[in-house]
Amino acid sequence: MxxxxxxxxxxxxxxxxxxxxxxxxxxxxxxxxxxxxxxxxxxxxxxxxxxxxxxxxxxxxxxxxxxxxxxxxxxxxxxxxxxxxxxxxxxxxxxxxxxxxxxxxxxxxxxxxxxxxxxxxxxxxxxxxxxxxxxxxxxxxxxxxxxxxxxxxxxxxxxxxxxxxxxxxxxxxxxxxxxxxxxxxxxxxxxxxxxxxxxxxxxxxxxxxxxxxxxxxxxxxxxxxxxxxxxxxxxxxxxxxxxxxxxxxxxxxxxxxxxxxxxxxxxxxxxxxxxxxxxxxxxxxxxxxxxxxxxxxxxxxxxxxxxxxxxxxxxETKDSSACYMVDKKTESVEKRSVMESLKEKLTDHYPYRILNQAHGFFFDKNAMLAPVYKKIANFFERNNKAWLLKRCLEDPLKVLFLSCQSCGDCGIQHLAFQCPESGCPKHTRNGPCGGSRDGYCEVYPDRLCIWVRAYERMKYTNVLPGFLKDLVPPRLWELNKTSSWINFHLGKDHQK
Ligand code: SF4
The missing domain is CATH 3.20.20.220 (TIM Barrel)
Structure with missing residues (x-):
């Protein structure tokens, strides 16, 4: 050589x-x-x-x-x-x-x-x-x-x-x-x-x-x-x-x-x-x-x-609408029409707030009720009834709000409460691929990149310091099609 x-x-x-x-x-x-x-x-x-x-x-x-x-x-x-x-x-x-x-x-x-x-x-x-x-x-x-x-x-x-x-x-x-x-x-x-x-x-x-x-x-x-x-x-x-x-x-x-x-x-x-x-x-x-x-x-x-x-x-590019992070003058040039702002509020900001609060209430291991949830999860698991909770409560709610794919190792909290399995064709959990164009997805150009939406949701709620902060471990495939709620409370998922 x-x-x-x-x-x-x-x-x-x-x-x-x-x-x-x-x-x-x-x-x-x-x-x-x-x-x-x-x-x-x-x-x-x-x-x-x-x-x-x-x-x-x-x-x-x-x-x-x-x-x-x-x-x-x-x-x-x-x-x-x-x-x-x-x-x-x-x-x-x-x-x-x-x-x-x-x-x-x-x-x-x-x-x-x-x-x-x-x-x-x-x-x-x-x-x-x-x-x-x-x-x-x-x-x-x-x-x-x-x-x-x-x-x-x-x-x-x-x-x-x-x-x-x-x-x-x-x-x-x-x-x-x-x-x-x-x-x-x-x-x-x-x-x-x-x-x-x-x-x-x-x-x-x-x-x-x-x-x-x-x-x-x-x-x-x-x-x-x-x-x-x-x-x-x-x-x-x-x-x-x-x-x-x-x-x-x-x-x-x-x-x-x-x-x-x-x-x-x-x-x-x-x-x-x-x-x-x-x-x-x-x-x-x-x-x-x-x-x-x-x-x-x-x-x-x-x-x-x-x-x-x-x-x-x-x-030198002549694209005056492009954002430059080091140039503060161009940071906030992304203007939206009234309709766009309204749509964003209805599809992003309000659902984010609701999901964020619900998540904090039910899925915080330091929360007051966490030991109670653990006992309930244990009960379902011991009696082989986890499927019942999943079918009757978890699936309907998560499919409705998140188009959940039932991966069993939920990663929505890393993506401002969007599902990486249904929302991103490359299932990214640690940040976007390099393929987005003007904020839209490489694979589905009519959809905003899920990470752009995550950023906007977090910016609106003033929690941007948390954006892309954690290194999220690989999804645990052994949990596929099981109850992510029970997996979380029993410490079986990637957050254990
Ligand atoms: S552009 Fe965004 S949503 Fe599309 S594949 Fe890449 S990371 Fe996923």
């Missing part, structure tokens, strides 16, 4: 460059040969610290990053394996992690993952047994076990963050979740894709106060008309290309050669800006044909590095 990614990234003197490769739906063939060729050229060039390989991007089947990564790894180039929560439950994930450890591939980018696309016979079943916070935690725990059993190295696990959000709630949620991922074990961060320099600056300002020792890399993408269109239309979850930028890319590519030249120039300018802003490296994506383009970006970066401040205005 010529270069070791973790060593390079953790040395603050370095500016690290990694390259993202996207495998195709084939085991042999042109795409795979091209990727191997790019990786070999990257190795020969010597400026790339590692390649990162995506895990069924867009939720569609593709050659496993583990096997393609291993082939590249054997050629001598370090590899970052993308590891998502979409396709496997925690048993499969742990087994895959052990396999990667055995293969010596310990650099992991732990992600929730895009929602499911189509495989053999149609759309795949979404698993999302863990979320990205818990995945980081799983790798941390596994590392300790592996080292104790004689494995010489730990996993080097990283996470993603998407600063390119427009709504106040989304911005807060992304940053809060980033903090949780770091507490859970993430050792490095890679941003999602975007071109707003103010957002890049905001992330650094936030992060350097909270976690200055954790290096952050930024994504830089070689924009083609196709990728720019997909990102502009919201078809690449978490990536953001404004209308202005999209139109510019389309006009640049009227002549393909000029288009490529402009794309390289844009990537190089953004790269030097990011270096100037204090990012510890860049993660280059959008390279599908040859390494030559990457070489051209890096050469150009060397030429213009000292002038990075001259290019800042080229990456």
């Amino acid at each position: 010529l270069r070791i990614f973790s060593d390079e990234l953790l040395n603050p003197k370095n500016f690290v460059v990694t390259l993202e490769l996207v495998p195709g739906r084939e085991s042999f063939g042109r795409t795979t040969d091209t990727l191997i060729g790019i990786a070999k050229d990257a190795f020969a060039d010597g400026r790339i610290s590692a390649v990162s390989i995506t895990d069924n991007p867009g939720g569609n089947p593709s050659l496993s990053p583990d096997v393609l990564g291993y082939e590249i790894f054997k050629h001598g180039l370090d590899v970052i394996v993308h590891f998502t929560c979409r396709d496997m439950n925690r048993v499969g994930m742990e087994s895959r992690a052990l396999q990667l450890a055995r293969m010596g591939m310990k650099n992991i980018l732990a992600l929730t993952g895009d929602y499911n696309g189509k495989g053999f016979g149609g759309q795949g079943a979404p698993v999302f047994d863990l979320d990205s916070v818990l995945l980081n935690s799983m790798f941390k725990t596994l590392s300790e076990k592996l080292v104790a059993s004689g494995d010489p190295e730990e996993f080097f696990t990283g996470c993603a963050v998407s600063p390119f959000k427009t709504k106040e709630a989304e911005c807060h949620a992304q940053y809060k979740k980033l903090d949780k991922k770091i507490v859970a074990g993430a050792s490095f961060v890679i941003t999602q894709l975007g071109y707003d320099v103010k957002k890049f600056r905001e992330l650094m300002q936030y992060h350097m106060v909270k976690n200055p020792d954790i290096p952050v890399m930024a994504s830089v993408y070689l924009l083609s008309p196709r990728s720019a269109r997909a990102m502009n239309k919201g078809r690449v979850p978490g990536a953001y290309v404004s209308d202005d930028l999209f139109n510019k890319v389309i006009s640049e590519w009227k002549d393909a050669r000029q288009g490529l030249k402009a794309a390289i120039e844009r990537a190089a300018k953004l790269g030097v800006i990011l270096k100037g802003l204090g990012y510890r490296g860049i993660h280059i994506g959008g390279i599908h044909r040859s390494f030559k383009t990457v070489g051209a970006i890096l050469d150009r970066m060397e030429e213009i590095e000292n002038n990075w401040q001259d290019y800042l205005n080229e990456f």
